[in-house]
Amino acid sequence: MSFIAILVLSAACVGFASPKGWSPPQFEDGNAFVFLDEGRLSALAFDETDNSRARELWRFPNDDVNPIEDDIDLKAVYAPPIFVTIEGEDFIILAAYSGDIVSITKDDGRYKPGLTGSWLINEGEIVGHAVVDEERLIFATTEGRLYVRNVKDAEKTVDPWPVDGKDLGAAIWASPIISDGVVITATMKGAVQAFSLETGLPVWDAPFKKDSAIAVLALINEDVLFVPGLGGIIDFIDVRSGQSIGQSFETEGWVWAEPLVKDGILYFGDFAGNLYALDITKGINVENQVWPPMFVGGKIKGKPVIIGQTLVLADEDATVHFIDIEKGIINYSFSLNDTSDIFASVVEYQGFAWIVSENGELFRADPEVNDVKEVSILKRSD
Amino acid sequence: MGAIGDIFTMVLLDPMINFLIILNNVLFDNYGLAIIAFTIVVRVITFPLTMRQLNQTRAMQTLQPQIQQLQKKFTDPKRRQQEIMKAYKEAGINPLGCLGPMVLQFPVLIALFYAIRQTLAVSPEALSNLYGHVYDWHFLEASVPLSTNFLGMNMAESSLIMVVLVGGTTWIQTRTSQTVVTDDRARAQQQMMQWLLPVMFMFFTFSFPSGVALYWVVTTIVSIAFNIITYGLPILGIKPMTGAPVAQSSSLTNNMGSSDEASTTSDRKPRQHSTEARKPRDAKNRSKRKNRRRRN
Numbered sequence: 001m002s003f004i005a006i007l008v009l010s011a012a013c014v015g016f017a018s019p020k021g022w023s024p025p026q027f028e029d030g031n032a033f034v035f036l037d038e039g040r041l042s043a044l045a046f047d048e049t050d051n052s053r054a055r056e057l058w059r060f061p062n063d064d065v066n067p068i069e070d071d072i073d074l075k076a077v078y079a080p081p082i083f084v085t086i087e088g089e090d091f092i093i094l095a096a097y098s099g100d101i102v103s104i105t106k107d108d109g110r111y112k113p114g115l116t117g118s119w120l121i122n123e124g125e126i127v128g129h130a131v132v133d134e135e136r137l138i139f140a141t142t143e144g145r146l147y148v149r150n151v152k153d154a155e156k157t158v159d160p161w162p163v164d165g166k167d168l169g170a171a172i173w174a175s176p177i178i179s180d181g182v183v184i185t186a187t188m189k190g191a192v193q194a195f196s197l198e199t200g201l202p203v204w205d206a207p208f209k210k211d212s213a214i215a216v217l218a219l220i221n222e223d224v225l226f227v228p229g230l231g232g233i234i235d236f237i238d239v240r241s242g243q244s245i246g247q248s249f250e251t252e253g254w255v256w257a258e259p260l261v262k263d264g265i266l267y268f269g270d271f272a273g274n275l276y277a278l279d280i281t282k283g284i285n286v287e288n289q290v291w292p293p294m295f296v297g298g299k300i301k302g303k304p305v306i307i308g309q310t311l312v313l314a315d316e317d318a319t320v321h322f323i324d325i326e327k328g329i330i331n332y333s334f335s336l337n338d339t340s341d342i343f344a345s346v347v348e349y350q351g352f353a354w355i356v357s358e359n360g361e362l363f364r365a366d367p368e369v370n371d372v373k374e375v376s377i378l379k380r381s382d
Numbered sequence: 383m384g385a386i387g388d389i390f391t392m393v394l395l396d397p398m399i400n401f402l403i404i405l406n407n408v409l410f411d412n413y414g415l416a417i418i419a420f421t422i423v424v425r426v427i428t429f430p431l432t433m434r435q436l437n438q439t440r441a442m443q444t445l446q447p448q449i450q451q452l453q454k455k456f457t458d459p460k461r462r463q464q465e466i467m468k469a470y471k472e473a474g475i476n477p478l479g480c481l482g483p484m485v486l487q488f489p490v491l492i493a494l495f496y497a498i499r500q501t502l503a504v505s506p507e508a509l510s511n512l513y514g515h516v517y518d519w520h521f522l523e524a525s526v527p528l529s530t531n532f533l534g535m536n537m538a539e540s541s542l543i544m545v546v547l548v549g550g551t552t553w554i555q556t557r558t559s560q561t562v563v564t565d566d567r568a569r570a571q572q573q574m575m576q577w578l579l580p581v582m583f584m585f586f587t588f589s590f591p592s593g594v595a596l597y598w599v600v601t602t603i604v605s606i607a608f609n610i611i612t613y614g615l616p617i618l619g620i621k622p623m624t625g626a627p628v629a630q631s632s633s634l635t636n637n638m639g640s641s642d643e644a645s646t647t648s649d650r651k652p653r654q655h656s657t658e659a660r661k662p663r664d665a666k667n668r669s670k671r672k673n674r675r676r677r678n
């Protein structure tokens with residue numbers, strides 16, 4: 001009996017959902033920056049004539065090239081890389097689930113401890129994005145701490161923020177939002193709080209509270225915050241007062257995807273596989289839906305993009321949908337067979353939609369011809 | 383396999399996950415208490431199956447001296463097998479009888495383990511996976527992810543305390559379930575298992591979240607209780623509550639000491655207490671009487 005139990009336990013130990021990350025691809029200076037392997041960022045240069053072919057310029061971490069990177073294990077990254085310039089040098093900041101936040105040089109993707117602007121810190125697991133606002137680096141951890149540091153070295157705190165972070169009492173998975181010198185965060189206990197970056201003091205009279213976890217937070221225009229919960233209720237709150245605006249919006253499944261706003265229409269998906277379109281110019285009201293919730297099939301975790309009149313969306317089941325936003329119909333669905341799940345947001349670049357799967361396969365979707373193609377990547381041998 | 387997996391998920395795993403979330407809500411949002419209560423409830427529900435399995439095992443152990451005699455007596459394997467089967471039949475024992483309850487319990491125990499592992503939602507991917515298992519009731523959905531702090535431990539991470547507890551409880555459980563054997567090889571094997579199992583479980587616990595380890599500790603404590611009910615605990619003067627022969631049991635009593643003591647114990651003749659335990663001898667007597675009648 002015990003032996004069978006050991007077998008079951010050991011099998012289960014291996015098979016459970018381990019963190020892999022779902023960072024979307026980023027494009028900068030004609031190159032793509034993609035996590036092709038778990039916790040390992042690759043810089044890709046496209047073929048000059050065909051952007052469905054690319055070669056790997058560098059990858060990070062890579063202890064074959066830089067032995068010091070042997071100690072760096074990002075484990076899983078859920079946020080896109082951030083591009084910053086510090087004292088004239090370009091850097092990429094990566095915030096990882098392992099707790100490592102590292103700044104590497106953009107040209108060669110290396111961690112250079114002696115160089116101003118290249119640093120490595122570890123303060124706790126990070127699921128959301130780190131944010132750079134002028135000189136400040138802002139990030140929050142699953143331990144419920146909100147940090148504001150100097151982006152130049154990430155060690156020194158920005159006065160009056162404590163060096164060990166502000167304790168917000170519950171895990172933070174959502175990315176912090178910066179608006180007019182105010183940082184807004186949401187906890188997995190359903191509290192949304194706003195603090196002045198200058199004073200560190202609360203800006204609202206009281207935190208906004210809801211009865212479910214908040215895994216994502218987004219600013220949908222200058223004044224309104226989109227606050228979905230894992231309980232399937234979305235609230236909209238005034239960014240200045242923290243008060244609820246309009247009606248709450250009920251969804252069939254959890255909402256854990258950032259929304260897209262285009263021409264006053266708010267598009268977002270839920271875990272039940274529905275895509276919603278809400279005309280927020282007419283007020284935040286259930287009746288202002290542009291079309292009824294559109295069922296696409298798999299869970300929607302990522303943010304869609306709109307190219308021309310087509311909304312491109314990828315669901316967890318690795319199906320890419322081309323949706324006519326005028327008519328509110330699916331023009332075409334392309335199933336990526338033998339591909340791992342897709343959780344990352346879709347990104348637009350050069351008129352194409354770019355999608356990365358959980359296992360790091362990169363796809364290029366062309367809404368003009370309803371086609372999806374896997375990018376052929378020539379990897380470095382080191 | 384897919385259909386079996388779906389049935390397993392729908393009938394066992396999903397109800398368990400949701401029940402665990404309800405328990406968490408009822409027990410002051412304390413996930414550790416929820417795991418303890420949940421494990422005890424499931425083990426109590428499967429108690430009749432567990433007892434049946436233990437009783438079958440015990441009955442087979444009672445018959446062991448007779449089986450060993452038969453093994454010595456008959457050199458022809460076919461004949462030996464026939465005689466052994468006959469002895470089992472006469473004693474009213476089905477040698478595979480203990481497998482039935484065990485097979486029935488296994489899916490439940492596996493589901494229990496998976497339910498705890500799923501609700502722990504140790505990573506964003508795991509929380510995303512949990513979505514498909516939580517019923518579409520707002521009060522359940524609004525409860526996840528569950529708070530994983532319990533007695534200063536993070537239930538989602540491994541803990542040295544839990545490793546020690548798993549080792550300790552598994553060792554006690556192995557001792558309380560061990561039976562008296564007369565065969566030297568079997569005895570050596572038993573003694574090896576007594577240390578091997580705790581060490582193996584401790585090894586696994588290092589890579590498990592504490593929540594899963596807590597489940598293992600509680601389920602092992604429940605198993606120890608069941609063993610005591612079945613075999614008794616002579617060291618504390620506790621007799622088997624199901625009429626088990628005291629000397630047939632593990633005897634934390636005598637085995638707690640040196641291995642020499644253990645072997646002394648093993649040489650003792652079992653005292654007959656229960657009707658069930660008397661079965662083999664009664665069967666033997668009946669058989670003798672029958673033979674006598676035939677001769678007459």
